[in-house]
Amino acid sequence: GQNIDQPTEMTATEGAIVQINCTYQTSGFNGLFWYQQHAGEAPTFLSYNVLDGLEEKGRFSSFLSRSKGYSYLLLKELQMKDSASYLCAVRLRRQLIFGTGTRLQVFP
Amino acid sequence: DTGVSQDPRHKITKRGQNVTFRCDPISEHNRLYWYRQTLGQGPEFLTYFQNEAQLEKSRLLSDRFSAERPKGSFSTLEIQRTEQGDSAMYLCASSLAQNTEAFFGQGTRLTVV
Numbered sequence: 001g002q003n004i005d006q007p008t009e010m011t012a013t014e015g016a017i018v019q020i021n022c023t024y025q026t027s028g029f030n031g032l033f034w035y036q037q038h039a040g041e042a043p044t045f046l047s048y049n050v051l052d053g054l055e056e057k058g059r060f061s062s063f064l065s066r067s068k069g070y071s072y073l074l075l076k077e078l079q080m081k082d083s084a085s086y087l088c089a090v091r092l093r094r095q096l097i098f099g100t101g102t103r104l105q106v107f108p
Numbered sequence: 109d110t111g112v113s114q115d116p117r118h119k120i121t122k123r124g125q126n127v128t129f130r131c132d133p134i135s136e137h138n139r140l141y142w143y144r145q146t147l148g149q150g151p152e153f154l155t156y157f158q159n160e161a162q163l164e165k166s167r168l169l170s171d172r173f174s175a176e177r178p179k180g181s182f183s184t185l186e187i188q189r190t191e192q193g194d195s196a197m198y199l200c201a202s203s204l205a206q207n208t209e210a211f212f213g214q215g216t217r218l219t220v221v
Contacts, residue, residue, distance in 0.1 A: 042212040098150030
């Protein structure tokens with residue numbers, strides 16, 4: 001079976017840094033995606049890692065270790081609008097398998 | 109709007125009725141996916157098209173569910189004899205190639221009463 005684990009909820013303060021972890025055990029691997037989803041809205045793409053290492057994109061960075069089956073999403077200089085669910089997804093050959101998502105609440 | 113569009117945005121139906129949803133992907137994208145999402149969960153894969161060919165179906169997709177993409181452009185998802193457990197958000201996504209990001213539509217929220 002496919003297994004993707006993320007913490008269910010996290011809280012953080014405006015201006016802070018937060019790291020959301022994701023571990024996976026899947027039958028294949030063709031890359032790992034992070035999506036952001038605000039309540040009632042569609043998921044929007046944040047980042048993609050296929051090789052080990054860190055990908056940086058503005059306030060967001062994502063890290064991948066394929067040997068450990070591990071990724072994290074790093075959000076810096078948190079803003080209130082970053083309150084959302086963050087979905088980790090592994091691409092298999094023809095589909096994306098999603099974790100249950102981490103609901104992040106940012107407080108002033 | 110050049111994104112993925114889905115219609116309708118909301119659908120309320122009585123148990124036992126059939127419903128059909130439509131998805132228009134981004135025009136140059138040949139890959140199309142259907143997902144189902146319930147509250148507090150991540151999207152669950154239902155089915156995948158490459159052009160008009162349905163190449164993969166989840167075991168979640170019972171025989172009451174059928175999807176088509178007749179000309180390799182828009183797609184429809186039909187649920188026959190709806191049950192209360194079918195109540196969920198149905199999301200469509202499209203992508204240009206295998207290892208590029210999938211873009212999601214706003215979804216169709218189905219409520220079965």
